Amino acid sequence: MRKREDESLGGALIAMIDVVFQIIIFFVCTANLQDSGRDPRIQLAVAPHAQLVIKKDPREIVVDVDSHGSVTIARTPLSSGQLLHVLRKATAEYGRDVPVIVRADGRASHEMVRQIMDASAAAGIWRIKISALKEKGG
Amino acid sequence: MARKRRLVVEHPGELNLVAMIDVAFQLLNYFIISSRPLDVLANLDILRPEADDISTKEEEPPQMLEILVHRDGYAIQKRNVGLAELDRQLTRLGGSSRNVSVVIKCTGNSPHAGLVNVLDVCAKVGLTKLAVFSM
Numbered sequence: 001m002r003k004r005e006d007e008s009l010g011g012a013l014i015a016m017i018d019v020v021f022q023i024i025i026f027f028v029c030t031a032n033l034q035d036s037g038r039d040p041r042i043q044l045a046v047a048p049h050a051q052l053v054i055k056k057d058p059r060e061i062v063v064d065v066d067s068h069g070s071v072t073i074a075r076t077p078l079s080s081g082q083l084l085h086v087l088r089k090a091t092a093e094y095g096r097d098v099p100v101i102v103r104a105d106g107r108a109s110h111e112m113v114r115q116i117m118d119a120s121a122a123a124g125i126w127r128i129k130i131s132a133l134k135e136k137g138g
Numbered sequence: 139m140a141r142k143r144r145l146v147v148e149h150p151g152e153l154n155l156v157a158m159i160d161v162a163f164q165l166l167n168y169f170i171i172s173s174r175p176l177d178v179l180a181n182l183d184i185l186r187p188e189a190d191d192i193s194t195k196e197e198e199p200p201q202m203l204e205i206l207v208h209r210d211g212y213a214i215q216k217r218n219v220g221l222a223e224l225d226r227q228l229t230r231l232g233g234s235s236r237n238v239s240v241v242i243k244c245t246g247n248s249p250h251a252g253l254v255n256v257l258d259v260c261a262k263v264g265l266t267k268l269a270v271f272s273m
Contacts, residue, residue: 017158021165028169031176045251047258050180065250101181106251110207110244113253114272127183132254134180 038103039064039075045106047132059094061087062131065104069112080115087123096124103131182257184242184270201237203228207244207252225259232263239267246273 042064063083064072071078073086090098100120104113113130120128205224206213212224219227231238240260244253253270260268 021162025165028173044177044179045254047180047182047254047261049258049262050182051261053179053181104250106249106254108250109246110248110250110253110272111246113250114244114246117270117272129181129183130254130257132180132182132258133177135178 039066039072041066042103042105043067043107044103044131044133046134046136048134050132050134052134057099059090060099060101061090062101062103063116065102065108065112065116067105067107069108071112071116080119083116084119084122087119087125091123091125097127098125099127099129100125101129101131182254182261184257184268201235202239202241203231204241204243205256207242207248207256209245209247209249212252212256221255221259224256225262228259228263228265232265237267238265239269240265241269241271243271243273 061073064075066072071080071083073083078086087100100116102113102116117128120126204215206216212219212221214224214227242253242256257268260266
């Protein structure tokens with residue numbers, strides 16, 4: 001009787017450990033997924049004193065600018081007209097407080113960043129966030 | 139005979155801890171070696187002047203500091219300074235009053251990192267009334 005109890009306990013323990021490992025593997029594999037939307041070519045400027053990104057607004061529009069000055073959203077290159085169209089659509093849908101985050105390469109000229117700011121202003125968005133690296137990973 | 143059989147008997151539900159720990163450490167090693175530390179992102183909030191403000195604004199409010207970001211560096215109140223000097227001056231200013239409005243003017247050919255550096259210094263000092271003009 002005692003032996004049977006031990007056996008069933010051992011079997012349950014094996015299954016539990018199995019599940020725990022599956023969960024660990026899942027979390028480790030998905031931890032980097034949120035980072036995968038970032039363009040690896042963009043080297044953000046370092047701002048160690050900037051406010052940490054804790055909470056993400058699901059409405060946020062992240063506009064990337066690489067070192068050559070090309071503007072992309074979700075790795076899709078956009079002309080200034082297309083960008084304005086996207087921002088106008090966003091403001092029509094979510095309101096004027098939709099957060100626009102400019103993720104520009106530190107080496108990019110301000111002229112390209114200015115185009116995004118001007119397009120945001122034309123769409124009625126005055127509050128803009130500039131993305132920077134608080135701490136460089138590796 | 140009976141003694142021999144007793145030696146051979148194994149419990150099917152018995153947990154082989156040694157092998158399991160071995161596998162667990164293999165997995166742990168794999169994940170530690172293959173993982174890349176993530177970059178920590180931060181945001182710097184700025185305000186763009188509204189179009190109406192530009193046309194109607196004739197005189198600047200008294201508590202306003204102007205920082206110019208150009209291709210070769212920075213200028214504070216039209217005086218060329220390095221980043222260290224800018225940091226020192228803003229720290230001194232931030233210590234006396236945090237209600238100062240900082241107007242950051244960027245030339246078109248200035249690197250974006252220059253603007254980020256100025257915003258970072260302002261965040262460090264605690265100056266929050268920031269506006270960015272493009273020239």
